[in-house]
Amino acid sequence: MSTIPETRYLRGLGRPVSSLGAGCWTIGGAATNRGVPIGWDGVDSARAFDGLLRAHELGVTLYDTADVYGLGHSERLLGRLLAHVPRHEVTVSSKVGYFASAAHPYAAEQMRRQLERTLRHLGIDYLDLYFFHSTDFGEGDQYLARAVKQMRAFVEHGLVRAIGMRAPHTFALEWATGPSHDHRCHEAARFLHLYQKIRPDVLTVRYNLLSPLYAPGETDVFDLAKAQGVAVIIKQALGQGILLGTHHPDHPRTFGRGDHRRQDPTFTPEALREVHRGLSPVRERYGATVPDMARLALRYALARDPTVPVLVGFRDAEQINTTITSLGEPLADDEITWLRRSLAPLRDAFAARTAKHHVR
Numbered sequence: 001m002s003t004i005p006e007t008r009y010l011r012g013l014g015r016p017v018s019s020l021g022a023g024c025w026t027i028g029g030a031a032t033n034r035g036v037p038i039g040w041d042g043v044d045s046a047r048a049f050d051g052l053l054r055a056h057e058l059g060v061t062l063y064d065t066a067d068v069y070g071l072g073h074s075e076r077l078l079g080r081l082l083a084h085v086p087r088h089e090v091t092v093s094s095k096v097g098y099f100a101s102a103a104h105p106y107a108a109e110q111m112r113r114q115l116e117r118t119l120r121h122l123g124i125d126y127l128d129l130y131f132f133h134s135t136d137f138g139e140g141d142q143y144l145a146r147a148v149k150q151m152r153a154f155v156e157h158g159l160v161r162a163i164g165m166r167a168p169h170t171f172a173l174e175w176a177t178g179p180s181h182d183h184r185c186h187e188a189a190r191f192l193h194l195y196q197k198i199r200p201d202v203l204t205v206r207y208n209l210l211s212p213l214y215a216p217g218e219t220d221v222f223d224l225a226k227a228q229g230v231a232v233i234i235k236q237a238l239g240q241g242i243l244l245g246t247h248h249p250d251h252p253r254t255f256g257r258g259d260h261r262r263q264d265p266t267f268t269p270e271a272l273r274e275v276h277r278g279l280s281p282v283r284e285r286y287g288a289t290v291p292d293m294a295r296l297a298l299r300y301a302l303a304r305d306p307t308v309p310v311l312v313g314f315r316d317a318e319q320i321n322t323t324i325t326s327l328g329e330p331l332a333d334d335e336i337t338w339l340r341r342s343l344a345p346l347r348d349a350f351a352a353r354t355a356k357h358h359v360r
């Protein structure tokens with residue numbers, strides 16, 4: 001029986017998905033790609049698969065993976081679940097663009113090989129959503145036009161139902177015409193350029209309690225997508241764990257060579273201390289347990305737009321169970337206003353930290 005109380009209609013896809021989707025990056029486990037850490041430590045495959053089973057039992061119908069998550073391991077685990085689930089009951093998304101190979105990941109022939117591999121891993125004959133994962137289309141974007149053409153051919157041949165791309169973590173349409181030496185203007189202009197070439201059906205957006213708020217008159221990704229009939233899926237609503245209070249600054253975790261968090265400025269002891277301090281008014285008002293914080297994080301994300309589902313990452317059945325069963329009642333408008341006001345100092349500190357990271 002489904003525990004997830006709501007479904008959401010992804011614009012352009014014409015069918016409902018569960019409001020919470022299973023983000024399958026984590027279950028790929030630790031991995032490196034061209035020497036870069038891209039995974040998550042300490043993930044046990046059997047327990048991760050139990051997590052997928054639990055997600056399905058709880059009513060999750062949206063599953064997001066990528067060729068590069070665990071270098072295929074995430075897709076293969078998800079394939080084991082899909083073998084037992086009627087295909088039409090689930091929406092499955094995967095991605096292409098990062099997997100290291102002799103050819104550029106967006107060379108048309110490489111994309112065809114990679115999609116074949118993805119479908120084989122998943123044991124299905126089409127993807128509902130296929131994402132351009134990376135924004136690196138080679139020197140002078142030399143692979144861009146042919147990659148887009150190849151993606152459209154996948155759609156024509158019935159191998160892919162809808163095309164996706166990622167949005168920048170911070171974006172306002174109005175920034176795109178600003179000076180290109182300003183990192184956020186440069187990033188906005190780059191995104192818009194690719195967006196106009198790709199004309200995606202779906203965007204993924206990082207959105208959580210620490211996401212920036214925009215000035216009146218600024219058009220963020222949600223507003224842009226809505227105006228253009230493009231669907232949005234939210235990712236990292238739990239802040240990759242830091243919003244749940246499970247990373248205490250006095251006991252920072254160390255991450256192995258295959259865990260992407262070892263290079264992420266969000267997981268340094270100083271950043272974790274900032275988060276711990278910044279979240280204290282929230283803990284005081286709502287409680288400090290993982291279910292308390294999960295409810296707030298998810299309800300905040302779900303409140304952004306009634307058509308947008310939220311992906312949640314997990315490493316086992318206990319995590320996905322706790323996360324999904326914590327959902328509870330929606331937040332009232334005045335609670336959202338209070339959260340935004342109370343978290344303003346932390347949000348600003350985070351924006352500054354991220355900006356510094358870009359400069360490096």
Ligand SMILES: NC(=O)c1ccc[n+]([C@@H]2O[C@H](COP(=O)([O-])OP(=O)(O)OC[C@H]3O[C@@H](n4cnc5c(N)ncnc54)[C@H](OP(=O)(O)O)[C@@H]3O)[C@@H](O)[C@H]2O)c1
Nearest residue numbers: 023024025026204235236237238239240241312313319322
């Ligand atoms: N399109 C893209 O480019 C893109 C990019 C990023 C993500 N995504 C998708 O979005 C999904 C969600 O993002 P995410 O996985 O990065 O971040 P997330 O959902 O914000 O956080 C997931 C992490 O939080 C911790 N966690 C979750 N539930 C917990 C619980 N009940 N108790 C304690 N800890 C818990 C776990 O990490 P620990 O146990 O290790 O602490 C888990 O791996 C991804 O899995 C992926 O499918 C897509």
